[in-house]
Amino acid sequence: MTKIKDSNEPWKGGMAKNITFIVTKDCQLACKYCYLVGKNVKERMPWEVAKTFIDYVLDHETDPDFAYESVVWDFIGGEPFLEIELIDKICDYIKTELFRRNHHWFNSYRFSFSTNGINYHEKAVQDFIKKNREHLSIGITIDGTEKKHDLNRVYKITEKGSYKDVVKNIPLWLEQFPFGGTKVTISSADIPYITESVLHLYGLGIHEVNINVVFEDVWQEGDDLKFEEQLMQLADAIIDGGYYQDYSCSFFSELIGKPMDPERDNQNWCGAGKMLSVDAAGNLYPCTRFAQYSLRDKDAWIIGNIKDGIDKNKIRSFLTLDRVTQSPQKCLECEVASGCAWCQGENYDAAQTHTVFQRATAICLMHKARVRANNYYWNKLYRKLELEDLREQYEANKREVKPEIC
Amino acid sequence: MLQYLVIILDDTSVAYCHADNPLEERNLMPLETLKKGILFGMKQNLMIQYVFPDYALPEEYASIIESIDNVKIYPIGKKPDTGLNDESEADVEVAMDIPENVDAQNLVLRLSFSEMLKQKDEIVKLFAQGKRINLCITDVEQFADEQIEAYKQVLNEWNTALLDLYKQGQSPQFNLLTDRMMLEKMHNCEAGVSNITLAPNGKFYLCPAFYYDERMQVFNQMNHHQPSSDNSVGDLEKGLDIPNPQLLKLNYAPLCRKCDAYQCRRCLWLNRKLTWDLNTPSHQQCVMAHIERNASRDLLNDIRKVGEFMPEINIKEIDYLDPFDVRKEF
Numbered sequence: 252m253t254k255i256k257d258s259n260e261p262w263k264g265g266m267a268k269n270i271t272f273i274v275t276k277d278c279q280l281a282c283k284y285c286y287l288v289g290k291n292v293k294e295r296m297p298w299e300v301a302k303t304f305i306d307y308v309l310d311h312e313t314d315p316d317f318a319y320e321s322v323v324w325d326f327i328g329g330e331p332f333l334e335i336e337l338i339d340k341i342c343d344y345i346k347t348e349l350f351r352r353n354h355h356w357f358n359s360y361r362f363s364f365s366t367n368g369i370n371y372h373e374k375a376v377q378d379f380i381k382k383n384r385e386h387l388s389i390g391i392t393i394d395g396t397e398k399k400h401d402l403n404r405v406y407k408i409t410e411k412g413s414y415k416d417v418v419k420n421i422p423l424w425l426e427q428f429p430f431g432g433t434k435v436t437i438s439s440a441d442i443p444y445i446t447e448s449v450l451h452l453y454g455l456g457i458h459e460v461n462i463n464v465v466f467e468d469v470w471q472e473g474d475d476l477k478f479e480e481q482l483m484q485l486a487d488a489i490i491d492g493g494y495y496q497d498y499s500c501s502f503f504s505e506l507i508g509k510p511m512d513p514e515r516d517n518q519n520w521c522g523a524g525k526m527l528s529v530d531a532a533g534n535l536y537p538c539t540r541f542a543q544y545s546l547r548d549k550d551a552w553i554i555g556n557i558k559d560g561i562d563k564n565k566i567r568s569f570l571t572l573d574r575v576t577q578s579p580q581k582c583l584e585c586e587v588a589s590g591c592a593w594c595q596g597e598n599y600d601a602a603q604t605h606t607v608f609q610r611a612t613a614i615c616l617m618h619k620a621r622v623r624a625n626n627y628y629w630n631k632l633y634r635k636l637e638l639e640d641l642r643e644q645y646e647a648n649k650r651e652v653k654p655e656i657c
Numbered sequence: 658m659l660q661y662l663v664i665i666l667d668d669t670s671v672a673y674c675h676a677d678n679p680l681e682e683r684n685l686m687p688l689e690t691l692k693k694g695i696l697f698g699m700k701q702n703l704m705i706q707y708v709f710p711d712y713a714l715p716e717e718y719a720s721i722i723e724s725i726d727n728v729k730i731y732p733i734g735k736k737p738d739t740g741l742n743d744e745s746e747a748d749v750e751v752a753m754d755i756p757e758n759v760d761a762q763n764l765v766l767r768l769s770f771s772e773m774l775k776q777k778d779e780i781v782k783l784f785a786q787g788k789r790i791n792l793c794i795t796d797v798e799q800f801a802d803e804q805i806e807a808y809k810q811v812l813n814e815w816n817t818a819l820l821d822l823y824k825q826g827q828s829p830q831f832n833l834l835t836d837r838m839m840l841e842k843m844h845n846c847e848a849g850v851s852n853i854t855l856a857p858n859g860k861f862y863l864c865p866a867f868y869y870d871e872r873m874q875v876f877n878q879m880n881h882h883q884p885s886s887d888n889s890v891g892d893l894e895k896g897l898d899i900p901n902p903q904l905l906k907l908n909y910a911p912l913c914r915k916c917d918a919y920q921c922r923r924c925l926w927l928n929r930k931l932t933w934d935l936n937t938p939s940h941q942q943c944v945m946a947h948i949e950r951n952a953s954r955d956l957l958n959d960i961r962k963v964g965e966f967m968p969e970i971n972i973k974e975i976d977y978l979d980p981f982d983v984r985k986e987f
Contacts, residue, residue, distance in 0.1 A: 552933065564941075567981055568934035571911040576936075603900040606934050608909065 395448020507590025524569025540596025
């Protein structure tokens, strides 16, 4: 049977409650495209804050905001593994409390990490992984070739590239998480390196490359055409090399590039407001992107704190957001609208007023370029499958795809 | 479409809606600004609504004020003397307590929720005066779910009094209970859409509350971190410049556009204060508006038991008070 590798399904179909600890705002790196404009070494989460937060969440088991079958406890930074001792203590406490309370999340939880991978090999991290192996999702961010990676992902003081320190941990990571995916971020300067970088990551044994362009307004004139050219080269390489059978690259999706119905396709892209984040001060956010260290021009959107709980008025706009209300007319009339993403935090930060209802459209031309290359990819791939009499098999057996959600 | 220009004549002009006016020092709008404001209103074809302070304005203001048709909003018992006696039917007196006499055809009664409950019987006496009564609750943000029953009860008591008046052939007008019976679509404040406010500094604001906030340096969220940070949406020199104007409109308010609590004020200032988004109402505003809506339905049904009344109006029975709770089916 012919197969085309899909991206891995998110755990529980992406329907679990997502709860994020911003354990530190420090990181070894100062990536040039990082949206975290307020990183610092001071804001490290105290244990008491973490414990009070966990108690708050678990005390509200029956609250509609927490009435999800499953939960993903997400740890983010900065670099989360800088706080591995705190994380270990948090996870132990969560497990103990879930058991003690006979909470419905016991045995239906994950601990999730997105790490720069630099201290992945260290004993404390490895001990933690061994202890929690069955409940872990860990993604290491490696951006592609050494040149591409080191273009952006540099140490904060020396500005030295971090590639060598990350790539040495990839084999260990893949041994522990063979289906692990990496996240690649594309900014203007990265465009020429897309093809070689994705192929390089495949070569490292990473089968799932989740790649996206930054939402911020960083794009130069002509970037869209360069981007399209790179993606077409990548399409040729993936199809001609047969990589599509065992490797995936999120740039290529059958779902994108279609017009969208204003009523039927009106859901919000993003899960902000359904998620919950806490920082070192015990403040709560609808998503980490609304914490002050993520925002250039706006004040943090704090929805409560661990002592007083969530001010539900402050999440009403998030939970009533829809695509049509926040989109400008050009998006509503766009013939290739599907798959064009947005980040609610970036929307808020870039908006003219204090609102989450103004969609930022800095990626407009990049999305259109992606659609053109995507069409090329699927046309070429289908023709290849037809020539090999494999298209019908694929169509008959392909997985039902769901829309992407942030 | 803009229809009204509200001109705040002085910083101490009377507050007439949800927001209190915290400004205590007099700061009269300069005559030149007033003239330009009137000219702006004339050119834009806007009805002018002057908001007066509790002191008599200098004589030279009278002729300027009366140089165009207008509506006057003034503190109770402080009817402005502008030399003209042809008072507008739309003039509004504003009281913070139950007044003994109401001169104007319209009374805005601004009370806290607890004061409203305390003075509920006194309020009933106003219904029979043949004036339009607008009761404005000044602490909506404090309203708690534990007060729902108390609100239902007081509205029910007022319904009884209003029904008696209808039976006597009168047509009392009380915003919380009789407005919804007459409405077939949303009829809200519409700040920034059908009306705009000119402050003494010559700048435009969505409504007076946004001016008060700016003057008091309250939590500025309209133009965050911008060098010219303020709440204004234009001025007399450059004209109106409302950022994200679409978000002020009903169609851009997901919770409101399908709602049928048509009498709700849909106060943008409260929205911003409580939910931080101008187009998103708070739980408090929704619940109070729906209690009023349901009580209006009861009143309508009771009146119809006596005789035919507004047959084209249909207020259906619903089982929620906050549309947010049923947003998925909404």
